[in-house]
Amino acid sequence: MNRVIFLLLAICTVNGDLLSQPAKSRYKERTFQLSFFPGIGTNGLESGFYFNRFSLNIFGGMSAGSHHFELGGISNINTNSSTGIQIAGLANVIGSQTYFNLTDGEELSIVNEGFSCNLKGIQLSGLLNFVRNNVEGIQLTGGFNFNNGYVHGFQLAGLGNMGGKQVFGVQMAGLYNIAIRGMTGSQASLLFNYTYGELSGLQLGLINRAVQMEGKNSSPPGPDRGFQLGLVNVSSEMDGTQFGLINIARKVHGTQIGLINIFKPGPYQGSSVPTYGTQVGPLNFGSSGVHTRLFTDELFTAVLERTTGNCQNCTYTPSQMPFTGRFKVVNQNALIFAYNPFEGYRNQVKWGLGYGFMKVFYNKHSMIGADTLNARWFLSAGIRTMYLNRTKNFDPRLSLLHKIHAEIGLRRKKKGPHLFVGLSFNAYFHEGQDLNIGQEVFKTSEESLNVQYWPGYSFGLHF
Incomplete structure (x- = not known):
């Protein structure tokens, strides 16, 4: 999947090598810009240095960012951040060529200053929405939504969504949803939902996977709850509810409801949590009592x-x-x-x-x-x-x-x-x-x- 994303980025930035990355102080503001391809438009070869309030890219365009509205026939590419609406026939990209023409020292310097390429707004595309860092808003695409940072908002994709860190909100996709560091909200897909961290909310799909599910017996306890609904549900430590044909959990402090429940029986040595879960279903593997x-x-x-x-x-x-x-x-x-x-x-x-x-x-x-x-x-x-x-x-x-x-x-x-x-x-x-x-x-x-x-x-x- 990463190869596909980087190939799309290469296509969208075919003329990007003509541009250079200036210092922050050289960024300029424009009310409107028109371009045919990156580097061919009203902002010229330095289009990557401009923040535009409104942009129209006949085929594709590059800018530092968009404040209000950007429309591209094929692609919209921002080297910095966007705070408006992006609509593209193929791809919206935020964070492309961010460190182009910078030395390693210059790149490290702006990273240490907290520089990041974020979306605060809406992205709509035919195939790909990509944000290098964080998303606060809505991403809609027929293909993939992809970002390396946090997501606060809503992702809807025909194929798949991926949040590189914690996702706070909703992910819906035709094939898969991924929230690497944790999911607080809901994931719904036809194939699988995955988080390597904590699940506080709902996973709905054929296969659901969470490392940890929140619940009343979590340490520390809290009001959040984790719920998995699918054909196969998997969790390493489960203090929520699994409802499916097959439920699998290593440590269970919550409830498993299904035809087959697989779990490690309590009690657990050294555990301070006094509740060891409830299984409801005809076949239970790991039983005690x-x-x-x-x-x-x-x-x-x-x-x-x-x-x-x-x-x-x-x-x-x-x-x-x-x-x-x-x-x-x-x-x-x-x-x-x-x-x-x-x-x-x-x-x-x-x-x-x-x-x-x-x-x-x-x-x-x-x-x-x-x-x-x-x-x-x-x-x-x-x-x-x-x-x-x-x-x-x-x-x-x-x-x-x-x-x-x-x-x-x-x-x-x-x-x-x-x-x-x-x-x-x-x-x-x-x-x-x-x-x-x-x-x-x-x-x-x-x-x-x-x-x-x-x-x-x-x-x-x-x-």
Whole structure:
């Protein structure tokens, strides 16, 4: 991409070697200038020494900068800064040949004085907007917006945007957005969004990448939040929200919602942040606090539930109990399989598949790892969604069960399973015959859709 940019700069400055860079004191002001090519116009060969209020470049033109308005059939080139509106058929360039004909010492001198080539205004071009340093304003192009400094404003590109430092504002592009040192605002593209620094705001694209995402558990904490929405979301340290098909993070203090969540499980040694994230989704890699449940309820003889997730407030101690609070909190995602082995048993429901999310609260007795009273009992609560099938073969008709449930469990030995009992409230959305639920509360019907509501129960073993 850099080669393309520099090639465009070379084309736009084909006659630039005729010009020279004078001292700052020799810059001049003009109200209006007209040029055909760089060096061929009303400002002559010294056009690079003039700041113009208004410029008209039939094919291309060069100036020190534009104060109000500049229009170029092919290109507009400024050696210094621009504070107005630039419109070009091909490219707008700010900072081209800035140090031409200067010695290394002279270049170093003006750099140390804080000299920079900036845009404060608007750029509109067919292919390229380039600013050597900072942008405060708007860049619109069918191709690329590119700058080496900060961006305060809005970048819209048909192909890609790149901010060399921190971007404060909005980047929108057909292919990609890049904010090297950080992003405070929003990035939206069809392919990927990237920042090597912190994300405070939104990334929306197929692939999103941020080194760090801000959130309430960041150090120091602040009001900013980071959010990634895409097919694949990646972050090294994530204290925001990832929502996508695949979410990847090394350290998670926020929330991952997706089909596949990949993360490093907490607790983290030496971390002062007491929260280790929440995963919501059926497949979680890096899980801690995994459990298996085998139980029966009012619909099925046998229900098997296998969970993955993460401990929310564990510590790097032998007991993993939190320093504060009465419970160790585990966020769990359950894959559920239910089966009735007997024909005609329990309302003609043969088997079921589902997913659920729950929180499990294990009691804390002390911080001692060998304390057998730690996690002696638990409370849990969550939701489940299941597809119910009344025959051995798959039935394509609507048959969805939604369940809100809560349980209490107790175990006699430290490493033994918990025996638990639970209550639930059920809503069954289906086509066709109702289930024969003796404790049914009420039901509703609308055309072919039927809904039954009833209280339920469960009891079994929690491993």
